[in-house]
Amino acid sequence: xxxxxxxxxxxxxxxxxxxxxxxxxxxxxxxxxxxxxxxxxxxxxxxxxxxxxxxxxxxxxxxxxxxxxxxxxxxxxxxxxxxxxxxxxxxxxxxxxxxxxxxxxxxxxxxxxxxxxxxxxxxxxxxxxxxxxxxxxxxxxxxxxxxxxxxxxxxxxxxxxxxxxxxxxxxxxxxxxxxxxxxxxxxxxxxxxxxxxxxxxxxxxxxxxxxxxxxxxxxxxxxxxxxxxxxxxxxxxxxxxxxxxxxxxxxxxxxxxxxxxxxxxxxxxxxxxxxxxxxxxxxxxxxxxxxxxxxxxxxxxxxxxxxxxxxxxxxxxxxxxxxxxxxxxxxxxxxxxxxxxxxxxxxxxxxxxxxxxxxxxxxxxxxxxxxxxxxxxxxxxxxxxxxxxxxxxxxxxxxxxxxxxxxxxxxxxxxxxxxxxxxxxxxxxxxxxxxxxxxxxxxxxxxxxxxxxxxxxxxxxxxxxxxxxxxxxxxxxxxxxxxxxxxxxxxxxxxxxxxxxxxxxxxxxxxxxxxx
Amino acid sequence: xxxxxxxxxxxxxxxxxxxxxxxxxxxxxxxxxxxxxxxxxxxxxxxxxxxxxxxxxxxxxxxxxxxxxxxxxxxxxxxxxxxxxxxxxxxxxxxxxxxxxxxxxxxxxxxxxxxxxxxxxxxxxxxxxxxxxxxxxxxxxxxxxxxxxxxxxxxxxxxxxxxxxxxxxxxxxxxxxxxxxxxxxxxxxxxxxxxxxxxxxxxxxxxxxxxxxxxxxxxxxxxxxxxxxxxxxxxxxxxxxxxxxxxxxxxxxxxxxxxxxxxxxxxxxxxxxxxxxxxxxxxxxxxxx
Numbered sequence: 050x051x052x053x054x055x056x057x058x059x060x061x062x063x064x065x066x067x068x069x070x071x072x073x074x075x076x077x078x079x080x081x082x083x084x085x086x087x088x089x090x091x092x093x094x095x096x097x098x099x100x101x102x103x104x105x106x107x108x109x110x111x112x113x114x115x116x117x118x119x120x121x122x123x124x125x126x127x128x129x130x131x132x133x134x135x136x137x138x139x140x141x142x143x144x145x146x147x148x149x150x151x152x153x154x155x156x157x158x159x160x161x162x163x164x165x166x167x168x169x170x171x172x173x174x175x176x177x178x179x180x181x182x183x184x185x186x187x188x189x190x191x192x193x194x195x196x197x198x199x200x201x202x203x204x205x206x207x208x209x210x211x212x213x214x215x216x217x218x219x220x221x222x223x224x225x226x227x228x229x230x231x232x233x234x235x236x237x238x239x240x241x242x243x244x245x246x247x248x249x250x251x252x253x254x255x256x257x258x259x260x261x262x263x264x265x266x267x268x269x270x271x272x273x274x275x276x277x278x279x280x281x282x283x284x285x286x287x288x289x290x291x292x293x294x295x296x297x298x299x300x301x302x303x304x305x306x307x308x309x310x311x312x313x314x315x316x317x318x319x320x321x322x323x324x325x326x327x328x329x330x331x332x333x334x335x336x337x338x339x340x341x342x343x344x345x346x347x348x349x350x351x352x353x354x355x356x357x358x359x360x361x362x363x364x365x366x367x368x369x370x371x372x373x374x375x376x377x378x379x380x381x382x383x384x385x386x387x388x389x390x391x392x393x394x395x396x397x398x399x400x401x402x403x404x405x406x407x408x409x410x411x412x413x414x415x416x417x418x419x420x421x422x423x424x425x426x427x428x429x430x431x432x433x434x435x436x437x438x439x440x441x442x443x444x445x446x447x448x449x450x451x452x453x454x455x456x457x458x459x460x461x462x463x464x465x466x467x468x469x470x471x472x473x474x475x476x477x478x479x480x481x482x483x484x485x486x487x488x489x490x491x492x493x494x495x496x497x498x499x500x501x502x503x504x505x506x507x508x509x510x511x512x513x514x515x516x517x518x519x520x521x522x523x524x525x526x527x528x529x530x531x532x533x534x535x536x537x538x539x540x541x542x543x544x545x546x547x548x549x550x551x552x553x554x555x556x557x558x559x560x561x562x563x564x565x
Numbered sequence: 566x567x568x569x570x571x572x573x574x575x576x577x578x579x580x581x582x583x584x585x586x587x588x589x590x591x592x593x594x595x596x597x598x599x600x601x602x603x604x605x606x607x608x609x610x611x612x613x614x615x616x617x618x619x620x621x622x623x624x625x626x627x628x629x630x631x632x633x634x635x636x637x638x639x640x641x642x643x644x645x646x647x648x649x650x651x652x653x654x655x656x657x658x659x660x661x662x663x664x665x666x667x668x669x670x671x672x673x674x675x676x677x678x679x680x681x682x683x684x685x686x687x688x689x690x691x692x693x694x695x696x697x698x699x700x701x702x703x704x705x706x707x708x709x710x711x712x713x714x715x716x717x718x719x720x721x722x723x724x725x726x727x728x729x730x731x732x733x734x735x736x737x738x739x740x741x742x743x744x745x746x747x748x749x750x751x752x753x754x755x756x757x758x759x760x761x762x763x764x765x766x767x768x769x770x771x772x773x774x775x776x777x778x779x780x781x782x783x784x785x786x787x788x789x790x791x792x793x794x795x796x797x798x799x800x801x802x803x804x805x806x807x808x809x810x811x812x813x814x815x816x817x818x819x820x821x822x823x824x825x826x827x828x829x830x831x832x833x834x835x836x837x838x839x840x841x842x843x844x845x846x847x848x849x850x851x852x853x854x
Contacts, residue, residue: 079852081852085853088853089758089759089853092758092849092852092853093755093758093759095849096754096755096758096846096849096850097846098578099577099578099845099846099849100578100751100754100842100845100846101578102578102579102845103578104578104579148688151691152691153687153688153691153851154851154852155848155849155851155852175685175686175689175690176686176689176690176692178606178610180610180613180614181606181610181613185606188602189602189603189606192598192599192602192603193599193602193690193692197598198598221613221614223614
């Protein structure tokens with residue numbers, strides 16, 4: 050095997066049976082031509098030579114005229130259970146790399162070894178026959194993924210439930226919206242995933258609820274599968290991956306903790322050469338901290354459109370979270386019994402959610418069918434201290450505004466984050482108080498309470514909706530509109546938000562130029 | 566556990582015929598469920614959405630047979646002489662020729678266009694290319710069976726009594742389909758680089774349709790030297806030999822049995838040769854799809 054001259058320093062670990070390595074990429078290179086027509090004749094010559102049994106004359110892996118490296122000298126390994134994120138600008142070679150790993154493209158130099166089966170969550174629903182129904186396509190697509198007929202028959206109801214496209218399952222796929230196709234494609238794919246799962250921008254598909262369902266499912270799969278995730282969403286990489294690599298112009302620039310790699314990704318510019326970027330990063334690592342730690346997320350990265358924030362990760366950088374209404378909401382109690390509603394408080398929707406909430410029917414209609422075999426939340430109650438006026442809840446500006454969440458977990462969870470975003474009537478999110486759990490796991494089976502208070506409440510007159518989001522890592526466990534409330538302002542001010550400001554008066558003449 | 570190793574080796578030029586056959590059988594075994602599933606999907610569902618639905622699956626393959634047979638019966642009902650001297654209605658004569666020619670031509674056309682026409686599926690879903698080639702060939706074989714059934718009806722209609730040699734017909738049809746598949750495997754790779762090949766192939770098959778004994782005997786000599794050479798080539802090419810001699814075998818007596826036997830062997834031999842060439846170069850083409 051020819052090997053490209055290496056400038057990277059990431060030597061692959063030995064792989065295979067007896068080790069826990071599931072993927073070994075060794076000095077991988079793939080060339081493309083700028084003009085396909087120019088590649089035609091040499092390509093055919095190569096094909097005819099191979100057909101005739103003639104070996105290609107050995108030559109260094111150099112570029113011919115019009116050629117460029119889509120992937121050049123990339124080496125890394127992936128261990129069982131590890132999730133690797135790949136980041137890079139458009140055209141960095143991420144998709145080409147994935148296609149080679151999946152065996153859909155052949156490298157020009159180097160070697161890829163996958164120990165076990167590999168499969169991709171890429172271009173979901175690509176193999177669907179438009180005239181066949183969703184149900185019929187499940188069978189064909191699952192066969193394409195290597196599933197056996199008995200497994201397909203057994204899992205079909207579960208796939209249909211997961212896709213949650215209702216009666217359309219028996220309609221021709223050509224009548225599906227693109228979102229429905231993706232839902233069905235994802236539902237099929239995740240039920241037959243192999244040892245190594247390769248995902249290309251999977252988080253960008255489907256609607257909000259479906260994305261959460263995808264996250265849940267992928268979190269489940271993470272327990273015994275290895276993942277490669279390509280995403281432009283920094284938050285996805287941060288939350289989901291143990292490690293990340295940065296690619297630029299086909300070359301592997303950086304390999305390390307997701308936080309650090311994402312920070313370096315923020316420095317990438319299209320016109321940088323790989324050498325330039327490497328030098329820049331080396332200089333920055335040395336000059337900033339001396340050991341490569343970076344304090345904040347890079348600006349300008351797409352950090353997703355939802356209210357989730359990453360839970361604590363040992364190697365993630367400290368992140369700027371959504372502003373909280375009070376500095377440190379704290380766990381206020383932990384009791385074995387179901388929480389009682391205190392005087393002056395009201396329980397939202399009149400519900401204490403138990404065993405994952407309302408009746409199964411209501412739950413399904415709200416969130417889709419239950420797919421988590423081990424429910425994370427077994428009890429949930431939300432109280433607030435608003436005044437009740439008929440059917441409406443009212444808050445008067447200037448009074449304390451308080452919400453209390455009672456939560457009982459079915460299993461220990463270490464990456465819980467809780468959000469109480471507030472939306473106006475047009476659906477605009479105005480506030481996003483968020484609490485993130487520390488390193489200590491929340492215990493299972495006991496009620497825990499979380500108090501959120503704000504004084505003064507920053508919003509003035511208007512009607513607002515309070516939403517609850519409970520997330521575990523990147524996946525929402527709960528996302529529900531809890532209730533509508535009205536804010537009254539005794540001063541009848543016309544603007545919408547009001548803060549506490551500090552004013553300081555001073556007396557001085559006009560500013561003059563400083564003298565040194 | 567299924568492992569995958571990909572290296573930068575250009576193609577697999579050292580692959581032998583035996584190795585290629587082994588690989589082919591292994592690939593067919595491994596993907597048998599997929600082949601079954603895709604065959605039914607591509608074959609039965611190709612007319613889904615139309616009012617007549619699957620009826621078109623039966624009707625469409627028989628259209629050339631029906632058209633030529635009907636036209637020839639109406640206008641040229643005169644009996645045709647086989648080499649052996651037995652009379653045969655034109656409808657049966659040309660129907661037989663069409664059945665045999667299309668078993669080769671459809672197999673070849675579908676196989677040669679497989680990689681180009683399914684390039685998106687290959688790259689997006691990672692479906693093995695050989696699976697698609699085999700599915701397309703089975704597609705051609707399915708059409709052949711339907712045409713054969715239609716021809717049986719024509720034969721019964723004209724009350725033609727076939728000779729026992731007609732029992733060889735399935736073998737001969739299979740040989741021609743295999744010929745189309747073997748050749749198609751190789752052409753499918755080349756077509757990835759030069760799609761023009763598919764148009765050239767289409768033109769060549771149109772020419773051969775009228776020059777492979779479907780409608781007429783091709784004599785083996787002519788007074789003009791240039792024509793003589795062409796006729797000799799057409800007369801001795803395996804496609805003509807099988808089309809012509811199979812008809813002789815079924816309704817008369819084959820006058821060139823050795824040529825027929827050699828042609829059958831040749832057709833079947835094209836498969837391992839085609840597979841060897843195909844597997845040697847298969848890994849190179851994905852980048853150009």
